[in-house]
Amino acid sequence: MISKNTIEKVFEISRVEEVIGEFIQLKKSGSNYKGLSPFTNEKTPSFMISPSKQIWKDFSSGKGGNIVAFLMEHEQLSYPQAIKFLAKKYNIEVEETAISSEQKEITDKKEKLIVICEFAKKFFKTQLQETDFGKNIALNYLKERNFDQNIINEFEIGCLTSKRDSLKSHAISSGYDKIDDFITLGLISSKNKNDIYSSRIIFPIKTISGRTVGFGARVLNSKTKSAKYINSPDSIIYNKSKILYGLYNSKNQIVKDDNCFIVEGYTDVIRFHQKGVKNVVSSSGTALTIDQINIIRRLTKNVTMLFDSDNAGLNATIRSIDMILSEGMNVSICLFPENEDPDSFAKNKNTEEIKTYLHDNATDFIEFKAKSLNNSSRNSTVEKAQVVNDIVSSISKIPDRIKQEIYIKQCSDMLEITENTLFNALAQLNQITKVNRNISRTKTEIDIPKKTDQIFKLEKKIIEILILYGLNEVVFDEIKMLKNNNGEISYEPVKIKSFVHEKIFLDLQSDEIEFANEEFKILYKKLIDVFQKKQDFDSKIFINSLPKNLSELVTSILIEDEIYQLHNWRSKNVIVKDKGRSVSQLVTETILTLRTLLINKKVQELSKSGDMDDKNFNKDTLEEIVNYYQLKSLLSKKLNRVV
Numbered sequence: 329m330i331s332k333n334t335i336e337k338v339f340e341i342s343r344v345e346e347v348i349g350e351f352i353q354l355k356k357s358g359s360n361y362k363g364l365s366p367f368t369n370e371k372t373p374s375f376m377i378s379p380s381k382q383i384w385k386d387f388s389s390g391k392g393g394n395i396v397a398f399l400m401e402h403e404q405l406s407y408p409q410a411i412k413f414l415a416k417k418y419n420i421e422v423e424e425t426a427i428s429s430e431q432k433e434i435t436d437k438k439e440k441l442i443v444i445c446e447f448a449k450k451f452f453k454t455q456l457q458e459t460d461f462g463k464n465i466a467l468n469y470l471k472e473r474n475f476d477q478n479i480i481n482e483f484e485i486g487c488l489t490s491k492r493d494s495l496k497s498h499a500i501s502s503g504y505d506k507i508d509d510f511i512t513l514g515l516i517s518s519k520n521k522n523d524i525y526s527s528r529i530i531f532p533i534k535t536i537s538g539r540t541v542g543f544g545a546r547v548l549n550s551k552t553k554s555a556k557y558i559n560s561p562d563s564i565i566y567n568k569s570k571i572l573y574g575l576y577n578s579k580n581q582i583v584k585d586d587n588c589f590i591v592e593g594y595t596d597v598i599r600f601h602q603k604g605v606k607n608v609v610s611s612s613g614t615a616l617t618i619d620q621i622n623i624i625r626r627l628t629k630n631v632t633m634l635f636d637s638d639n640a641g642l643n644a645t646i647r648s649i650d651m652i653l654s655e656g657m658n659v660s661i662c663l664f665p666e667n668e669d670p671d672s673f674a675k676n677k678n679t680e681e682i683k684t685y686l687h688d689n690a691t692d693f694i695e696f697k698a699k700s701l702n703n704s705s706r707n708s709t710v711e712k713a714q715v716v717n718d719i720v721s722s723i724s725k726i727p728d729r730i731k732q733e734i735y736i737k738q739c740s741d742m743l744e745i746t747e748n749t750l751f752n753a754l755a756q757l758n759q760i761t762k763v764n765r766n767i768s769r770t771k772t773e774i775d776i777p778k779k780t781d782q783i784f785k786l787e788k789k790i791i792e793i794l795i796l797y798g799l800n801e802v803v804f805d806e807i808k809m810l811k812n813n814n815g816e817i818s819y820e821p822v823k824i825k826s827f828v829h830e831k832i833f834l835d836l837q838s839d840e841i842e843f844a845n846e847e848f849k850i851l852y853k854k855l856i857d858v859f860q861k862k863q864d865f866d867s868k869i870f871i872n873s874l875p876k877n878l879s880e881l882v883t884s885i886l887i888e889d890e891i892y893q894l895h896n897w898r899s900k901n902v903i904v905k906d907k908g909r910s911v912s913q914l915v916t917e918t919i920l921t922l923r924t925l926l927i928n929k930k931v932q933e934l935s936k937s938g939d940m941d942d943k944n945f946n947k948d949t950l951e952e953i954v955n956y957y958q959l960k961s962l963l964s965k966k967l968n969r970v971v
Contacts, residue, residue, distance in 0.1 A: 338414045363626065381886050485530065695742065798855060806824050
């Protein structure tokens, strides 16, 4: 187990905005940061980070918490793994305490497979640098293609010799008695138990955080009948539709340049990096997926596709355009000269020449489709109509109506079609899309009930008040009930100075009120315990001490308060009462409203127990109802006094 001291150091030093900024593009929003959710396919940023509170909240998915919670959610790490990730990033030495033999036997399957991937990667690198096959064949192949040692090291390229069991033998000699996990990862064949990547150059595939989860392997002997490339199969740690090769090396440059180049192959990425163009990723030879597009969208909204000019490359590009547009992104296409791919094109050019070519030859999707779909389309009415319909269909995928109009005008000029005709075609497509969206929305609204319970809201508000103002000492306006010698009741206003948590605790205790929501009940007890022990309250420390569900709940409360403070009302000449200065009013109104609501609920329950007009109606019950009405009257007077 990781020591408490290490965990405290990690939380103290790590910065949530720095860590999350490595995974998604963040923009300043007042004192906070906003970005697109990494958990949903949203188009409007609802992911918020509060640097002051060191928390994050994703309003589209409901997730939230501290930096460890983010890593556990996004990278599928365990709690200890997340702590170690942060410790490594901030150069914190990890102290571990002794763990039981039982705990040692508990193995995280995902971590085990990642460890094996790292083991295999190191072995492949050694094979490239230290074996005769690696130095004389594999390394020579790479250097003949003008890949230098620095780039080989940066992407941790390796190889396997022609020996059919070199990896298996090394694994067994290193203590891996069973090779089942190697088979699961596609490193060893389940049929003959031999190495799958023999006689191949091997490219490690990494997550955005740099964890190796798979491999791509290229054959070195062109005469062999086996496939040119072999990729790792899908597993619990690797899903090829959700991974982009080179993203770990490229993510910072993508954010900096606000653009992402997409290529097909591993060597295309490596070549561009070596030439100084580092905002590039690869779909690893597979068709671009929505998941991959959304990963890029978190870093930038601008994509430039760099595909081969052959038919396969053109078809792959055309298929991807609509998907990219539907996610609210901007897409350009750059084709290379005939018989050239990104790797071969860039091989003998410098950085400036490459960037100039990409800039000068990148076209938007309308121009690309008009030129590439059918060069003879202008000579045939039918073919021209097909091209126009295809382009309008792509435009209809764009969520932004203003962008749609701009592209329609561009399409009109380029294809010599009236704008009215194009707008009519677009309107038809948009109407179909609108109907489908409405159907989908209706289903969602039916399936997901909304929390409108008033008691829930008030209990949440009490927790919020305790977190924000629990240790504040304020003056409360109270009403004291007096009875004279004649039995007449009068009310006298009084002022009482008290800590907020004491006020709430005593008021709720006097009515024997318990929270209806179980999570709020637990939080309330924890907060009161902290305050009664006269401990200093730090929301960051409090969040770190909570389990995941409660941490998310507290995060939501704190972020909502942050949003309240974000609104720059003064710039709009609207004067808003400072929340801190109205704590007394806030506490009093919340408690009294909750008490009144619970009284109403109790009266309703008692009334349903029998007919009040019935002579046999329980006198005790009737008396209890009358007492509740008197209490309700008193609470109403108190509420009326609150200004």
